[in-house]
Amino acid sequence: MKADAVVEIxxxxxxxxxxxxxxxxxxxxxxxxxxxxxxxGPDGAGKTTLIRSIIGLLLPTSGSISTLGLNPVTQKSxxxxxxxxxxxxxxxxxxxxxIENLNLYADLKGLSEKDKISSFKTLLDFTELKEFxxxxxxxxxxxxxxxxxLACALLGSPEFLLxxxxxxxxxPISRRELMKMVKKLSLEGITILWSTAYLDEAEHFDTCIxxxxxxxxxxxxxxxxxxxxxxRTFFVQDAEGKNRILLKNILKDGKGxxxxxxxxxxxxxxxDKGVSSFGNLILTPAEPRFEDAVIDxxxxxxxxxxxxxxxxxxxxxxxxYVIEAKALVKKYGDFYAVKNNTFQVKKGEIFGLxxxxxxxxxxxxxxxxxLITPTSGSARIMGMDIRHxxxxxxxxxxxxAQKFSLFGGLSVxxxxxxxxxxxxxxxxxxxxxxxxxxxLFNFETYLGQNADELPLGFKQRLALSCALMHNPxxxxxxxxxxxVDPLTxxxxxxHISSLVEKGVTVMVTTHFMDEAExxxxxxxxxxxxxIETGTxxxxxxxxxxxxxMEEAFIALIEKFDKQESPHNxxx
Amino acid sequence: xxxxxxxxxxxxxxxxxxPSTMLIAFILPFILLCVYQFALNLDTNTVSIGxxxxxxxxxxxxxxxxxxxxxxxxxKHYQSRQKMEKDMEKGVIRGMVIIPNNxxxxxxxxxxxxxxxxxxxxxxxxxxxxxNYASAIIQKWLNNExxxxxIKRPAVQVxxxxxxNEELNxxxxxxxxxxxxxxxxxxxxxxxxxxxxxxERGTMESLITxxxxxxxxxxGKYIPYFCLGMASMIFGVFCCVVLFQVPFRGSYFIFxxxxxxxxxxxxGQGFLISTLAKNQFVASQAALIAGFLPALMLSGLVYPISxxxxxxQFLSNFISAKYFVGxxxxxxxxxxxxxxxxxxxIFMILMSIIFYIFIYRFTAQRLD
Numbered sequence: 001m002k003a004d005a006v007v008e009i010x011x012x013x014x015x016x017x018x019x020x021x022x023x024x025x026x027x028x029x030x031x032x033x034x035x036x037x038x039x040x041g042p043d044g045a046g047k048t049t050l051i052r053s054i055i056g057l058l059l060p061t062s063g064s065i066s067t068l069g070l071n072p073v074t075q076k077s078x079x080x081x082x083x084x085x086x087x088x089x090x091x092x093x094x095x096x097x098x099i100e101n102l103n104l105y106a107d108l109k110g111l112s113e114k115d116k117i118s119s120f121k122t123l124l125d126f127t128e129l130k131e132f133x134x135x136x137x138x139x140x141x142x143x144x145x146x147x148x149x150l151a152c153a154l155l156g157s158p159e160f161l162l163x164x165x166x167x168x169x170x171x172p173i174s175r176r177e178l179m180k181m182v183k184k185l186s187l188e189g190i191t192i193l194w195s196t197a198y199l200d201e202a203e204h205f206d207t208c209i210x211x212x213x214x215x216x217x218x219x220x221x222x223x224x225x226x227x228x229x230x231x232r233t234f235f236v237q238d239a240e241g242k243n244r245i246l247l248k249n250i251l252k253d254g255k256g257x258x259x260x261x262x263x264x265x266x267x268x269x270x271x272d273k274g275v276s277s278f279g280n281l282i283l284t285p286a287e288p289r290f291e292d293a294v295i296d297x298x299x300x301x302x303x304x305x306x307x308x309x310x311x312x313x314x315x316x317x318x319x320x321y322v323i324e325a326k327a328l329v330k331k332y333g334d335f336y337a338v339k340n341n342t343f344q345v346k347k348g349e350i351f352g353l354x355x356x357x358x359x360x361x362x363x364x365x366x367x368x369x370x371l372i373t374p375t376s377g378s379a380r381i382m383g384m385d386i387r388h389x390x391x392x393x394x395x396x397x398x399x400x401a402q403k404f405s406l407f408g409g410l411s412v413x414x415x416x417x418x419x420x421x422x423x424x425x426x427x428x429x430x431x432x433x434x435x436x437x438x439x440l441f442n443f444e445t446y447l448g449q450n451a452d453e454l455p456l457g458f459k460q461r462l463a464l465s466c467a468l469m470h471n472p473x474x475x476x477x478x479x480x481x482x483x484v485d486p487l488t489x490x491x492x493x494x495h496i497s498s499l500v501e502k503g504v505t506v507m508v509t510t511h512f513m514d515e516a517e518x519x520x521x522x523x524x525x526x527x528x529x530x531i532e533t534g535t536x537x538x539x540x541x542x543x544x545x546x547x548x549m550e551e552a553f554i555a556l557i558e559k560f561d562k563q564e565s566p567h568n569x570x571x
Numbered sequence: 572x573x574x575x576x577x578x579x580x581x582x583x584x585x586x587x588x589x590p591s592t593m594l595i596a597f598i599l600p601f602i603l604l605c606v607y608q609f610a611l612n613l614d615t616n617t618v619s620i621g622x623x624x625x626x627x628x629x630x631x632x633x634x635x636x637x638x639x640x641x642x643x644x645x646x647k648h649y650q651s652r653q654k655m656e657k658d659m660e661k662g663v664i665r666g667m668v669i670i671p672n673n674x675x676x677x678x679x680x681x682x683x684x685x686x687x688x689x690x691x692x693x694x695x696x697x698x699x700x701x702x703n704y705a706s707a708i709i710q711k712w713l714n715n716e717x718x719x720x721x722i723k724r725p726a727v728q729v730x731x732x733x734x735x736n737e738e739l740n741x742x743x744x745x746x747x748x749x750x751x752x753x754x755x756x757x758x759x760x761x762x763x764x765x766x767x768x769x770x771e772r773g774t775m776e777s778l779i780t781x782x783x784x785x786x787x788x789x790x791g792k793y794i795p796y797f798c799l800g801m802a803s804m805i806f807g808v809f810c811c812v813v814l815f816q817v818p819f820r821g822s823y824f825i826f827x828x829x830x831x832x833x834x835x836x837x838x839g840q841g842f843l844i845s846t847l848a849k850n851q852f853v854a855s856q857a858a859l860i861a862g863f864l865p866a867l868m869l870s871g872l873v874y875p876i877s878x879x880x881x882x883x884q885f886l887s888n889f890i891s892a893k894y895f896v897g898x899x900x901x902x903x904x905x906x907x908x909x910x911x912x913x914x915x916x917i918f919m920i921l922m923s924i925i926f927y928i929f930i931y932r933f934t935a936q937r938l939d
Contacts, residue, residue, distance in 0.1 A: 016939070055780060057938045076936065080780050091777030095588045096581060107577030108781040152777070 006160050006191045007031040007054055012063035014049055014214075023049045025214040027063070031193065031207075036186045038205030038222070039195035040294075042485035044456060045211040047195040048088065051162050054193075055085055068160060081109075084158035088165050090149030094138030098129055098148055101137050102155065109156035123151040126181065142358055143174025150178065154185070161185065161192045167201065171356035171526065172513070172554050179204050199486065200514065200550070202290040210294065212485065217297050222290050229288035229296060232258070232273065235266040236281045243267050244497045244518070251494060253279070254303030259295040261490065262517045264546075265537050270296065295486060302491040306498035307440050319383060322347050322396075322474055322505045323368065328377035330363050337363040339528045341377070345507060345521075350500055353509040354516050354553070355525030361509040362402065364525070365478055368507070369397050381474065398467035398475045402482070404459050408452030412443050412462060415451050419466035437465040457488035464495065475499065477508040481515065493518050513550040524556060531560045574783055578791025582765075586795060595760050596803040600753045604810050607749040608742055618701055619645045621655040621664040625672040630719060634670065637712045643704055659691060666690040666701035678720050743818065746811045747903040748872035750804075751833070751895040752863070755870075757803050758834055759862035760855070762796050762841025767854040776938070785934050789927070793838060800834040801827075811903070821902030829898045829912055832919040836891040837862075839926025846933045866892035894918045 007030065014024035024046045031037055039047050052058040053065060056072030056079055065072050070079050085091075092101055102123070106116045124130045127147040132140065137148060146166055153161060163182075167175045182192050183204075194205070202208050202222040210218040210225075218225055238246040247267050250260045256275035261268050270292045271278060295301055323345035330338040338360040345351040353361040366372040368379050370386040370393065379386045384393035406415050416434045425433055438444060441461045446454060451462060460480060467475060477496075481489045489512075497518070500506055508519070516522050516536055523533040532539055540547055543555040586592045624635055639646050647664055649655040658664050669687040677684040688705045690698035717724050769775040778788065808826070811817045840862060848854035867873065869883070870892035876884055887893050894915035901911050 052938055057776065057780070059937060059939060077782070077784075080782060083780065085777065085780040087773050087776040089773040091773050093581065093585065093774055094772070095585050100581070100584060104577050104581050105777070105781065107573055108778065108783050110574070110782050 004033045005030045006033050006068060007193075008066045009054075010064055012053065012065060013061045014046075014053060014058065015061045022061075022214050024053065024060075027216050029209060029216060029219045031191065031209075033191050034186065034189050035206040036182060036192045036194065036204065038202055038208040039193055039211065040197075040199060040202055040208050041211035042197055042456075043482075044213075045485075046214040047197075047211055048164055049214075050209075050211065051085075051164050051193065051195060055079055055083055055162060081156075082159050084153035084155070084161045086149045086153040086161075086163045086166060088168065090145050092137040092145060092149055092152065095136060097134045097136055098140070099133040101148060101152060105152040106155050111156055119155060119157075123154060127151045141174075142170045142356065143177070146170050146174060146178055147181075150181065159190060161190055163192065163194045165195050165197065167196055167198060171359070171557065172550055173557055176554065198512075199291040199294055200289075208290075210297070212298065217294070225293045225297075226288050226290050229270065229292050231285070232271050233286045233288045233292055234269055234271065234278075234283035235263075235286045236269060236278070236283060237266045241265065244500070248305070248494070248497060248501075250278070250281075251301075251303050252305045257303065258300040259292055259490075260301065261514075263514070264517070264540075264548075268292075272300070291486065295490075298485075298487055301487055302494070306495045317347070317382065317473060319347060321345065322382055323351070323507060324380040325364070325368060326378050326380075328364060328367055328379060329375045330360075330367060330372060331375040336528045338367070338374075341523075341530050343523055343530065343533055345505060347505055348500055348503050349520045350496070350506045350508065350518060352516050352519035352522040353507070353525055353530075354511070354513070354522050354549075356511060359525040360528040361525050362478055363528075364530075365476060365507070365509060369399055369476055370394060395470070396472055396474050398470070398472035400463045400467040400475070400477045400480055402478045404463035406451040406459060406463055406466070409450060411448050411450055412454070413447045415462060415466060416443075420469045423470040425469065433469060437468075441465050456484055457491070460484055460488065460492060464492075473504060475504055475506045477506065479509055479511070481510060481512060489515070513548070513553060516549045524553060526557050526560060529560075532556050574787045575790050575794070578783075578787060579794050582791060582795040586799060592761065592799070595757055596799055597806055599760075600757055600803060600807045601810060603753045603756070604746065604749065604807065604815070607745055608815050611745060617643055617645050618666065618697060618704070619647060619664040620701060620705070621647050621649050621658060621667040622670075623649045623652060623655055623667065624670045626670050626674040626676075627672070628675040630716075631670060631675055633716065634709070634712050637708050638668065641704065641708060643700075644708075659689075662691070664691075665694070665697050666705070668705055678722065681722070742815065743904055744900050745872070746815060746817050747899040748870070748896045750807050750811065751870060751892045751899055752866050752872055753807065754800070754804055754830075754833065754895075755837055755866035755892045756863045758800050758837030759841040759844070759858045761799065762792075762838050763844045763848070763854045763858035763862070764851050765792060765796070766842060766845035767848045767851045770849045771851055779936050785931060785936060788934060789842075789930060792842060793835075796838050796841075797831075797834060800838060801830065804830045804834065817903060819903050820906040822907050825907055825912060826899075826902050829895065829902070829916055829919075832916050832923065833891060833895040833898075835923035836919050836926060839923050839930065840891070842930050843926050843933070846930050865890050869893060870896045872896050888918075889922070891919050891922050 009027050009029050012024055012027040013022055015022050027050070039050065041047050049058060053060055054067050054072065056067070056076035059073055067079050068082055072079055093104065096104065099120070102120055103116070106119070111119065124133065127150065129144060129147060129151065132144065137145060140148065150163070150166070153163070166178055170178070182194065186192055205222055207220060208218070208222045208225075209216065236246065236250075243262050243265065247260055247262055250257060250267060250269060256272045256278060257269055258272050259270040268286055269278065277283065321344045325341055325343050328338055328341040329336070341360075341364050343351075353364060355361050363372060367374045368381065368386070370390045381393040382396045384396075386393045407418065410418065413434075416437060417430070420430045420433055438447070441464075443458075443462070443465075446458060451459060454462065464480070481492060484492070493515070496506055496508075510516070519536065521533065521535050522539065523530045524539065525531070532542070536549065539556065540549065540552045543552040547555070620638070622635060622638055624631060635648075638644060647658075649667075652669070655664070655667050659667060667689045669689075671685060671687065674684050674686065686709060688702060690701040692698050714724075714728065766775075769778070808819075812819050841858065844857045844861060845854050848857055869876070869887040869890045871887070872892075876887050876893070879887070898912055898915050901908050
């Protein structure tokens with residue numbers, strides 16, 4: 001064992017009972033001491049399984065792990081004494097107060113009364129939770145829960161800290177603060193393993209471990225990986241600013257292209273190795289990103305034209321504003337889930353609701369399609385008031401719910417049949433429609449398989465096809481890309497863009513900041529309020545030139561908080 | 572030790588802050604006891620009986636008077652048999668007594684005189700009452716009137732008295748028995764959710780990455796829920812004795828000890844369900860199906876175990892409520908009978924131990 005390695009893993013395999021795939025597939029890696037290590041990969045890549053295996057919560061199917069020089073299979077309790085672990089959802093007792101949670105974990109980790117007092121003081125200062133000592137953990141905001149979870153994990157001065165998706169469900173500011181704290185800890189010599197599904201967090205890490213489908217794609221410095229893409233990343237621009245069409249045309253051809261996405265009112269392309277030009281487009285060199293490199297490793301983004309738009313015909317109409325929300329409010333008890341939300345969406349627009357979990361995006365969404373009755377305010381879909389003409393208004397909507405809400409126990413074919421049936425299709429029409437969907441989305445090989453067993457990308461496609469059964473002029477997508485790997489996300493956006501060209505109006509929620517670039521206009525959600533609405537460029541311009549969407553978001557939130565404070569701090 | 576203390580403290584905090592816990596521990600038993608007290612009644616105090624006297628000898632009317640003067644019978648006279656049968660069909664009367672026209676003649680001739688008693692067999696319990704009441708009344712009439720008929724005094728006279736429950740008040744044995752079924756529900760409902768809740772909320776994952784041992788986790792759960800269960804039991808007994816005036820003849824101390832054994836076995840059963848389920852929904856379903864229903868059916872409270880088929884009798888041995896029903900009914904009505912408490916307690920202790928072993932075995936310190 002090397003002196004500077006905290007974890008050594010060799011030939012690690014892990015397979016869960018009743019599954020056919022390996023959750024961890026032939027992992028060999030080392031985690032060096034005193035660094036911040038990012039464990040990066042989409043949901044289902046095996047991040048949590050790896051973390052749990054390292055601390056002995058899961059037993060490997062084969063292969064060996066050594067954590068802090070100990071064997072997690074046999075020496076779990078020794079390992080426990082030297083690590084701090086924050087599971088997903090933070091592992092807090094929501095019905096205990098902040099200080100009670102700390103007290104409990106301090107006792108469980110065997111701290112003496114003297115140590116307790118001093119470490120509580122340090123940790124409460126460190127996490128700025130001092131004022132909230134006697135608040136129930138369940139009443140804390142996502143960011144504060146995350147800090148408390150970290151504080152509990154830090155009790156007993158562990159030398160190795162494992163954080164499982166600490167940035168999920170947390171607003172970007174808290175995310176940034178947590179990262180700062182973790183950097184401070186790393187200076188004190190603590191090794192930190194931080195798992196995340198956000199590729200853009202990679203820049204913060206000393207080293208990163210990139211996982212996909214249980215396999216190790218890369219392990220090493222994120223900068224080194226990014227460097228391999230030097231001279232391959234460029235921006236191209238459309239004179240009229242029609243980037244979506246430009247992107248579509250680039251992907252349609254696709255030769256010599258590794259990746260193409262919309263970024264900062266331009267199209268960012270990554271050229272294949274050895275290729276130096278693309279058609280007659282003017283290429284402006286761009287700084288390579290970690291995500292570019294990941295796409296490169298994954299074999300490049302999906303190319304070609306979306307078949308979807310070619311064949312589907314949508315009801316045409318001449319309304320200018322197809323979705324209108326006027327002063328929508330939803331109150332649960334004293335809590336405003338959505339405060340005074342007003343906006344209008346034009347025909348053929350992609351309108352994005354952006355914000356951290358719990359900001360009120362989904363609630364707004366559900367009010368617009370009549371799933372939740374607003375406390376006050378009104379909403380119109382295609383000119384129909386959802387309060388009065390609910391079923392008429394709904395008939396114009398295609399709705400794709402969070403987590404796709406398919407019938408997991410039914411096969412793909414049965415799902416298609418069911419959803420076409422509830423949209424009122426039957427007989428020959430139904431059959432034709434289903435056949436069309438099968439062809440468009442390439443379901444052929446999966447028809448008999450249960451929806452639960454589908455790969456995530458196909459689940460997403462199936463959900464989309466079910467939402468499109470009745471040719472709706474409006475499409476509502478609630479977190480359509482969460483938990484989906486970057487390649488599938490690109491494919492999905494390609495489909496959506498082509499639908500919009502056909503005149504479909506799309507409303508979408510997302511917590512991926514970079515996806516905002518695909519939208520024509522976005523509304524920033526924060527604590528139940530839409531704090532800003534505008535095109536991505538407008539929003540960024542409010543903050544300053546050349547900033548990313550996330551930076552713009554943080555700056556706008558901070559500005560908003562300043563206006564709100566001082567009477568309403570931290571909540 | 573410190574760890575257990577911390578866990579117990581945590582559990583008490585959670586318990587006191589969770590209104591549903593208090594609801595299950597105190598309100599639920601109260602409501603159920605009220606249901607047993609006021610809604611369930613196994614005594615048929617008055618039954619409606621139809622009487623048709625075809626024999627018109629004057630002295631026979633004294634027999635009718637005997638029927639009339641019984642507080643347990645609401646008598647209705649009929650002239651027509653058809654009418655009486657119609658009323659029986661409608662459920663207006665639960666039985667008919669017909670005194671045939673040759674009744675007195677038969678007695679005078681020293682022949683075997685016959686009275687027809689027809690009962691509504693669709694309600695077995697009531698039917699038995701009717702039949703028993705009718706024959707008891709006739710017997711009484713004969714005992715008093717034999718001289719007039721110049722027949723021999725009946726050779727044997729049955730004098731019955733009811734011990735332990737002199738007034739034959741069925742609540743006196745239902746409530747102490749119901750306590751057993753109710754506590755099964757309360758005990759299992761309270762505990763079936765608490766371990767699965769920790770798994771579901773992800774807190775168990777944090778717990779098992781600290782110094783905590785299996786024993787710590789289990790004692791940290793047993794102690795607070797045992798205390799809560801005992802509090803709930805005391806409350807239940809209080810309701811029975813003070814509110815519903817059920818006499819308590821045994822020793823409260825022994826009752827407490829027997830209850831403790833009973834609760835340990837219940838908590839064990841609840842925790843076992845909770846440990847195996849790892850999901851609150853499954854746990855609560857399992858609690859009802861595996862806990863409450865068998866206790867209700869097989870504890871001997873509602874259906875006598877001795878009249879069940881042998882395999883089911885055997886099954887009832889694994890229901891701890893069965894042991895407690897016996898103890899509780901005896902303590903309330905009969906007093907301290909060691910021959911009942913000791914074997915029943917031994918069974919309950921055995922069950923507690925077996926459950927604990929299973930829970931210990933299945934409590935995971937890992938996730939797979």
